[in-house]
Amino acid sequence: xxxxxxxxxxxxxxxxxxxxxxxxxxxxxxxxxxxxxxxxxxxxxxxxxxxxxxxxxxxxxxxxxxxxxxxxxxxxxxxxxxxxxxxxxxxxxxxxxxxxxxxxxxxxxxxxxxxxxx
Amino acid sequence: xxxxxxxxxxxxxxxxxxxxxxxxxxxxxxxxxxxxxxxxxxxxxxxxxxxxxxxxxxxxxxxxxxxxxxxxxxxxxxxxxxxxxxxxxxxxxxxxxxxxxxxxxxxxxxxxxxxxxxxxxxxxxxxxxxxxxxxxxxxxxxxxxxxxxxxxxxxxxxxxxxxxxxxxxxxxxxxxxxxxxxxxxxxxxxxxxxxxxxxxxxxxxxxxxxxxxxxxxxxxxxxxxxxxxxxxxxxxxxxxxxxxxxxxxxxxxxxxxxxxxxxxxxxxxxxxxxxxxxxxxxxxxxxxxxxxxxxxxxxxxxxxxxxxxxxxxxxxxxxxxxxxxxxxx
Numbered sequence: 001x002x003x004x005x006x007x008x009x010x011x012x013x014x015x016x017x018x019x020x021x022x023x024x025x026x027x028x029x030x031x032x033x034x035x036x037x038x039x040x041x042x043x044x045x046x047x048x049x050x051x052x053x054x055x056x057x058x059x060x061x062x063x064x065x066x067x068x069x070x071x072x073x074x075x076x077x078x079x080x081x082x083x084x085x086x087x088x089x090x091x092x093x094x095x096x097x098x099x100x101x102x103x104x105x106x107x108x109x110x111x112x113x114x115x116x117x118x
Numbered sequence: 119x120x121x122x123x124x125x126x127x128x129x130x131x132x133x134x135x136x137x138x139x140x141x142x143x144x145x146x147x148x149x150x151x152x153x154x155x156x157x158x159x160x161x162x163x164x165x166x167x168x169x170x171x172x173x174x175x176x177x178x179x180x181x182x183x184x185x186x187x188x189x190x191x192x193x194x195x196x197x198x199x200x201x202x203x204x205x206x207x208x209x210x211x212x213x214x215x216x217x218x219x220x221x222x223x224x225x226x227x228x229x230x231x232x233x234x235x236x237x238x239x240x241x242x243x244x245x246x247x248x249x250x251x252x253x254x255x256x257x258x259x260x261x262x263x264x265x266x267x268x269x270x271x272x273x274x275x276x277x278x279x280x281x282x283x284x285x286x287x288x289x290x291x292x293x294x295x296x297x298x299x300x301x302x303x304x305x306x307x308x309x310x311x312x313x314x315x316x317x318x319x320x321x322x323x324x325x326x327x328x329x330x331x332x333x334x335x336x337x338x339x340x341x342x343x344x345x346x347x348x349x350x351x352x353x354x355x356x357x358x359x360x361x362x363x364x365x366x367x368x369x370x371x372x373x374x375x376x377x378x379x380x381x382x383x384x385x386x387x388x389x390x391x392x393x394x395x396x397x398x399x400x401x402x403x404x405x406x407x408x409x410x411x412x413x414x415x416x417x418x419x420x421x422x423x424x425x426x427x428x429x430x431x432x433x434x435x436x437x438x439x440x441x442x443x444x445x446x447x
Contacts, residue, residue: 004121004125004229005228005229005230006223006224006226006228006229007124007125007128007229008124008128008229009220009223009226009229010220010223011128011129011131011132012219012223013216013219013220013223014132014135014216015131015132015135016216016219017212017213017215017216017219018132018135018136018139018212019135020212020215021139021208021209021212022138022139024208024211024212025204025205025208025209026139026197027197027198028144028197028198030144030147030186030189030190030193030197031139031144031147031197033186034138034139034147034148034151034186035139037151037182038135038138038139038151038154041154041155041158041178044158044162044170044174045158045161048161048162048165048167048170049165049229050234050236051165051166051167051236052165052166052229052230053166053230053232053237054230054231054232056166056230056232057166058166058167058168058341059166059245059256059257059258060168060255060256060257060258060339060340060341061248061249061255061256061257062255063255069232070166070245070257071165071166071167072236072237072241073241073244073245073257073258073261074236074240074241074244074261075167075236076167076169076170076258077258077261077262077266077269078269079167079170080169080170080173080258080262080343080345080346081262081269081270081273081345082273083170083173083174083177083178083345084173084177084273084277084345084348084349084430085273085276085277085280086177087177087178087181087182087185087434088276088277088280088281088433088437089276089280090182090185091185091280091284091437091441092280092283092284092287094185094186094188094189094441095283095284095287095288095437095440095441096287097189097193098189098192098193098287098288098441098444099287099288101192101193102192106194107193107194108197108198
C-alpha cells in the first residue's frame with residue numbers, strides 16, 4: 001500500500017521527463033510540440049492526483065445525501081481551464097510550425113539552422 | 119480494486135508516452151497522443167475529477183488530434199533521425215532529473231490522505247459555502263464561475279489571445295474562396311465522396327450538438343460547463359467541415375459569425391462583471407444581479423458560462439479553419 005501511495009507521483013515524474021526528453025533531444029518541431037503536450041499532461045496529472053480524498057466522490061452535491069466526503073474541487077477548476085488554455089497555446093505553436101515550414105520548407109531544426117547560416 | 123485499475127491505467131500511460139517519443143512516424147505519434155489523452159481522461163475520472171475528464175476527452179482526444187493532423191498535412195510525415203551524442207546527453211539529464219523528482223515525492227502526502235495540506239486551505243470553505251451562497255450542486259462550476267471568476271476571466275482572455283495569434287500567423291481562408299475552385303476542389307470537398315463516413319457522420323452531428331448544449335446548460339447540476347460545451351460544439355462543426363468540406367462549413371457558419379462569437383463571449387463575461395460594478399458591488403460579484411442574492415449568483419454563472427462557451431467555440435473553430443484553409447493555398 002505504501003508503494004501505491006506514491007505511484008501516481010512517480011508516473012508524474014516519468015511522464016514529465018519523457019515529455020522533456022522529446023523537447024530537448026528531438027529535432028523535429030512537431031515532435032517537440034507532442035513532447036510539450038506530454039509534459040503538460042504530466043502537470044495536469046500531478047494536480048488532479050492531489051485532489052483525491054480517500055472515500056471521497058466527485059464534488060457535486062446530491063440532495064438528501066448527508067456527510068458526504070468530497071474530493072477537492074480547487075485543483076479541478078485550475079486544471080479544467082488549463083486544458084483549454086493548453087490547446088489554444090498548442091495551436092499557436094502549430095501555427096508557428098506551419099509558417100516555418102512554408103518559409104524554410106522543413107520542420108527539422110538542424111535544416112532550419114543550416115538555412116539560416118547560409 | 120479501483121486503485122489497482124488506476125495503477126494499470128497509469129502504466130499504460132507511461133508506455134504510450136514512450137511510444138509517442140520513440141516512433142519516427144509523426145502520423146502514428148499523433149494517433150498515440152489521442153490514446154494518451156483518453157487514458158489520462160479515464161485516470162482523471164478515477165480521481166473524482168469528472169469535469170476535467172470530460173474536458174480532456176473532448177479537447178485532448180478530439181480537437182487536438184484534428185489540429186495536429188491539419189498541421190501534419192502541411193509537413194512531412196517522417197522525422198529524420200537525429201545525432202546520438204545529443205541523445206546520450208539528453209538521456210543523462212532526463213534520468214538525473216527523474217531521480218531527483220522521484221526522491222522529492224517521498225515527502226509528498228500519501229495518495230488520498232485527507233490531512234494533506236491541499237485540503238486544509240480554502241477548499242473546505244468552498245465545499246461548505248457553495249450551498250449557502252450559490253446553491254448549485256456542482257461545486258466545481260461554482261468555484262470556476264463565481265468564487266474564482268477572475269481566474270476564469272483571465273483564462274478566457276488567454277484563449278481569446280491565442281485565437282487572435284493564430285489568425286495573425288495563418289489568417290482565415292478568403293471569403294467565398296471560389297475564385298480558383300479547380301485546385302481547391304480536392305481539399306474543399308472533404309469526405310463527400312465517401313458514403314459511409316458521410317452517412318454516419320451526418321447522423322452523429324445533431325446528437326453531438328445536442329450533447330454540447332446539454333453540457334453547457336446542465337453544467338451547474340452535473341459535470342460540464344462552458345469550456346467542455348464549447349469544445350464539444352466545436353467538435354460537431356469540425357466533423358461537419360471534414361464531411362462536407364470547408365467551404366460548405368464556412369457558408370453555414372461564416373467567419374464573421376465566428377469572430378463575433380470570439381469577441382462576443384469575452385465581452386459578455388467582462389460585461390457581466392462591469393454590470394455588477396454599475397449595480398453597486400465589486401467586479402464579478404453577481405449577487406446584485408437579482409433582488410435575491412442567490413438567484414443573482416445563479417444568473418451570473420449562467421451568463422458567464424455562456425460567454426465562456428461562445429469564446430471557446432469561436433476560437434477552436436477559427437483555429438481549425440485557419441489550419442484547414444492553409445491546405446488549399
